[in-house]
């Protein structure tokens with residue numbers, strides 16, 4: 001040992017001890033080692049060296065102990081903190097982040113606590129094609145997210161919850177930040193319950209709206225426009241005997257099991273439906289109700305749109321989001337050139353080659369009048385400016401359409417719905433098995449549909465006595481708003497019998513009236529009933545006359561209201 005310490009021995013004793021003292025003080029901060037200079041030369045130096053080693057060992061041990069004590073303290077503190085204040089950490093990229101934000105935005109108590117706030121409007125109608133589905137899975141465009149750097153206190157079911165953001169970057173906008181939701185240890189259950197409620201509220205809001213996408217095409221480009229947001233169509237508002245089987249079929253098709261089944265067999269996972277039949281019978285209505293019920297977006301493809309060609313059509317199909325409805329409205333507008341020629345200025349003729357399997361069949365495409373294709377589904381992008389480029393006529397060919405429908409480029413996991421009033425005009429290549437597997441006929445209204453539509457128009461709760469007498473002021477407002485007259489206080493039994501009477505008045509022979517039977521479109525019956533929001537009794541009393549006069553004039557199908565109030 002002494003040999004090892006040889007070089008040290010060469011040093012001046014006091015310098016050596018001073019250095020040792022400094023070293024020990026550095027190793028164990030807060031202590032004050034001051035090694036005394038040993039009297040007695042080398043022997044004294046050896047003593048001092050062993051004293052130094054003893055100190056060094058103790059200092060190292062002390063350091064270890066101190067370090068462990070600090071770690072144990074931190075662990076205990078962490079554990080205690082967790083027990084006393086359980087916390088959920090949510091990344092900004094997680095969907096739960098949006099649920100909580102949306103909850104806070106709707107909570108007036110939260111609003112009262114805000115010292116300072118930033119307003120962010122995020123309408124779903126602003127969401128573009130892909131974003132909409134991201135929206136559903138909870139991911140938003142970063143640019144839209146605004147955060148508040150403030151601890152917000154929420155009272156939820158009698159429990160306290162604190163929400164704060166852990167900022168990163170500038171104090172107001174946090175990207176990639178984390179939200180902390182904390183509560184008290186004995187209310188731990190409140191965290192889970194709060195998040196579940198925020199989740200339910202968030203998606204309930206989404207369920208109330210439907211997004212409809214329209215395309216825009218011009219020279220060399222085509223794209224999906226910002227979607228139009230519409231209130232969801234209640235399932236109960238569609239009066240159609242076939243609606244339930246169709247819904248079940250679509251639900252099965254969209255299930256994971258079905259998707260795996262298709263994948264395992266290498267079959268493209270898509271399903272085509274052809275809705276065909278009378279105008280005003282509910283084809284478009286059913287599409288919107290199905291989309292609302294299944295929470296799917298609708299992509300309306302207008303083959304006849306100006307500027308459309310095969311490539312653009314394919315591109316549009318490709319850019320539809322999976323798990324959505326692609327709607328080809330009025331597909332009968334595509335006529336084989338040798339079946340019909342339209343020579344209007346707005347029509348165009350596709351490349352003329354021999355018709356056959358549809359590989360390059362020539363077509364006449366008649367553009368929709370006044371944007372009716374769009375209007376039918378959603379009111380359409382009214383007032384859209386038509387640029388010169390967009391006035392290029394559509395030159396879609398049948399082979400282009402068929403490729404888009406079932407070619408490699410077609411979008412998987414989508415429901416394709418084509419509607420037509422004239423199924424007989426469709427090219428056989430289009431209706432070949434495998435393209436539109438489910439064909440749904442739509443007929444003019446039946447007596448039962450008339451009865452159910454009547455009951456839908458006049459629900460019993462609108463005609464209860466208490467509906468009108470709760471509060472004189474509000475009942476007056478209600479009456480004025482709903483147009484219900486004071487004389488119309490009806491119970492369910494009376495409404496049932498009125499509904500039957502209405503159906504019998506419209507269909508005097510139980511649906512077999514007239515030479516070919518009474519044919520009334522649901523749309524025209526709806527238009528008729530709209531005039532009698534005030535009185536279901538009046539609707540019944542004038543129904544027979546309306547049906548007769550309409551039948552004489554042959555106007556029952558898709559006719560406007562024909563009641564003359566003069």
Ligand SMILES: Nc1ncnc2c1ncn2[C@@H]1O[C@H](COP(=O)(O)OP(=O)(O)OP(=O)(O)O)[C@@H](O)[C@H]1O
Pocket residue numbers: 237238239240278279280281282283284285286376420421442522523524526
């Ligand atoms: N079965 C139905 N149940 C409830 N409402 C209906 C039904 N059918 C039609 N309607 C009403 O009639 C109107 C027109 O219906 P819709 O546009 O769905 O008919 P369509 O068959 O698509 O007609 P077209 O072939 O002319 O496009 C809608 O406002 C809708 O509310």
